[in-house]
Amino acid sequence: MVKRAAMLSVSLFFSSSSSHLLFLSKTLTKRTCFSSLATMSINLNAHAFAGNPIRSKTLKAHDPLSPSSAFQSLKTHLLQNPETTSLPPPPKSPLFKVLPFRKGRPLASSSITGNNDDDVPSWHLGWISLPDCKYFLGKCGMDLTEDSLVYLGSKIEDDVVYWAVDVSGESRLVPELGSKQFCFVELRTLMVATDWSDSIAMGELAIAGHARALLEWHNLSRFCGHCGEKTIPKEAGRRKQCSNESCKKRIYPRVDPVVIMLVIDRENDRALLGRQSRFVPRMWSCLAGFIEPGESLEEAVRRETYEEAGIEVGEVVYHSSQPWPVGPSSIPCQLMVGFFAFAKSLEINVDKEELEDAQWHSREDVRKALAVAEYKKAQKTTAAKVDQMCKGVEKGQSLSADFNVESGELAPMFFPGPFAIAHHLISTWANQDVPTDGVKAGSKQPSSSILNL
Structure with a gap:
C-alpha cells in the first residue's frame, strides 16, 4: 500500500x-x-472554502449566464480590439470579471476601512475586467484566448460572469499589476488572514479556493490518461475531453x-x-x-x-x-x-x-x-x-x-x-x-x- x-x-x-x-x-x-x-x-x-456565493447553478443552456451562453459571448468579446478598453459589450451580454492566478496564487488587493489607528486591513480578490486583462497580457506579449479562461460562476442579480485565468508563464505581469497595488498571494496566507466572522470575506476565500482547484486540475490533465493525446477544454473549462477522435474520453475535475x-x-x-x-x-x-x-x-x-x-x-x-x-x-x-x-x-x-x-x-x-x-x-x-x-x-x-x-x-x-x-x-x-x-x-x-x- x-x-x-x-x-x-x-x-x-x-x-x-x-x-x-x-x-x-x-x-x-x-x-x-x-x-x-x-x-x-x-x-x-x-466552512472555509465552502459557501461559494458565485458557485455555478444549473442554468438552462439559453440563459445568458450559463457556461455555454457566457462562453459564446466571451468569444465575441475577445474579437474586440485589445488596444481599446472602452468598447461597449455586445448587446444583451453580461459583464465579465477575471481573476488571474500565478503559480496557484490568486491576485489580491488590500484596503483599510475607517480612520482609527487600530483598524485591521482586509484583503479582496483582484478582479479585473476582461478588456483590462487583455490589455495587461497584451503588454507582456501574451494572447488571451477563450480556452485559457475557466468559468467560475455568476451573479444573476448583477448580470456578472466570473472567470479565472492562469498567467504563471508571464512574470512581467507581477510588476505591471504591482504598480496598481495588486499582488499574487498564497491561498493559505489568505486563508489565515480571513476574518471568519465576515461572510463576504469567507465568500471570497471560497471563490479563490474553487478557482485554484480548477486551474490546478487543468494543469494536471493536459493529456488523456487513456491514449496520451492532448485534451481540450469543454463546457467553458468545467471539463476536458481527449482530442483523439477515436478516444474522446471525458475528463472531470478531480x-x-x-x-x-x-x-x-x-x-x-x-x-x-x-x-x-x-x-x-x-x-x-x-x-x-x-x-x-x-x-x-x-x-x-x-x-x-x-x-x-x-x-x-x-x-x-x-x-x-x-x-x-x-x-x-x-x-x-x-x-x-x-x-x-x-x-x-x-x-x-x-x-x-x-x-x-x-x-x-x-x-x-x-x-x-x-x-x-x-x-x-x-x-x-x-x-x-x-x-x-x-x-x-x-x-x-x-x-x-x-x-x-x-x-x-x-x-x-x-x-x-x-x-x-x-x-x-x-x-x-x-x-x-x-x-x-x-x-x-x-x-x-x-x-x-x-x-x-
Whole structure:
C-alpha cells in the first residue's frame, strides 16, 4: 500500500462549523462547566472554502449566464480590439470579471476601512475586467484566448460572469499589476488572514479556493490518461475531453477524499492528538489520512488511526466536511470528511514514518490551550502582512509567534485555527460532553442518540 499521509498538509488547517454537531450531554453534572470558554467553539456560517456565493447553478443552456451562453459571448468579446478598453459589450451580454492566478496564487488587493489607528486591513480578490486583462497580457506579449479562461460562476442579480485565468508563464505581469497595488498571494496566507466572522470575506476565500482547484486540475490533465493525446477544454473549462477522435474520453475535475478524526477514549476524558515533523513547535492536531479504493469512510478512520497510532477504533460518528484546495498542486482539491472516533484500546504505538508523536490529552489541558491561543491575533497579523505585500513591502512573520498567552509566555500547546475542521472537532469535544453510553469496546451506539442533525 502506497502511503500518502505524509503529503497531508491538510492536518494543519481544516474548517467546519461546530453548530453542525449538537450533543445530548448526559454527564455534564459530573464535570466542571467552563462557560467562559464557550466562545472558543466558534460558529461559522459556512466552512472555509465552502459557501461559494458565485458557485455555478444549473442554468438552462439559453440563459445568458450559463457556461455555454457566457462562453459564446466571451468569444465575441475577445474579437474586440485589445488596444481599446472602452468598447461597449455586445448587446444583451453580461459583464465579465477575471481573476488571474500565478503559480496557484490568486491576485489580491488590500484596503483599510475607517480612520482609527487600530483598524485591521482586509484583503479582496483582484478582479479585473476582461478588456483590462487583455490589455495587461497584451503588454507582456501574451494572447488571451477563450480556452485559457475557466468559468467560475455568476451573479444573476448583477448580470456578472466570473472567470479565472492562469498567467504563471508571464512574470512581467507581477510588476505591471504591482504598480496598481495588486499582488499574487498564497491561498493559505489568505486563508489565515480571513476574518471568519465576515461572510463576504469567507465568500471570497471560497471563490479563490474553487478557482485554484480548477486551474490546478487543468494543469494536471493536459493529456488523456487513456491514449496520451492532448485534451481540450469543454463546457467553458468545467471539463476536458481527449482530442483523439477515436478516444474522446471525458475528463472531470478531480476530488480526493480524506478522513480527519478526533479519537476519544472510553471515558470521554481524553482525546488523541498527533504531531507531524513539519508542524510548527507546540502544534497538535487530529489524525488524518486519504481514503483507499474499496473502503468506506468508517473503515478509513479505523485503518488510519491504527496505522498511525496503533489505536483500535470502534464507533465512528460523522461531524462535517470541507473542500480543501490548499494542499500540494498534485492534489488539486481534497475533501475533508470529519469524524469523532471512539477508541477501543489506549496503548499508543506511533508509526514514526507517519507521525513524530501522538499522545492522549486531557479535556482540561485542551480547554486551557484553547483559552490562551490568540487566533484573532494571528488573523490580524497575517492580514497586515497581506496589506504590506500588496503595497510592495513584505515582512516575515512566524506563525508560532502569534499564539502566546497574555503574559507573553509561550502557550504549552495550540491547535489549528477556526478556519480548520480540526479546530472545531477539538473545541466541540473540549467544551461539550460527548455521551459515551453504549460506546464501549465492540458496542454500537445509534447515531441518532448522539447527533441531532
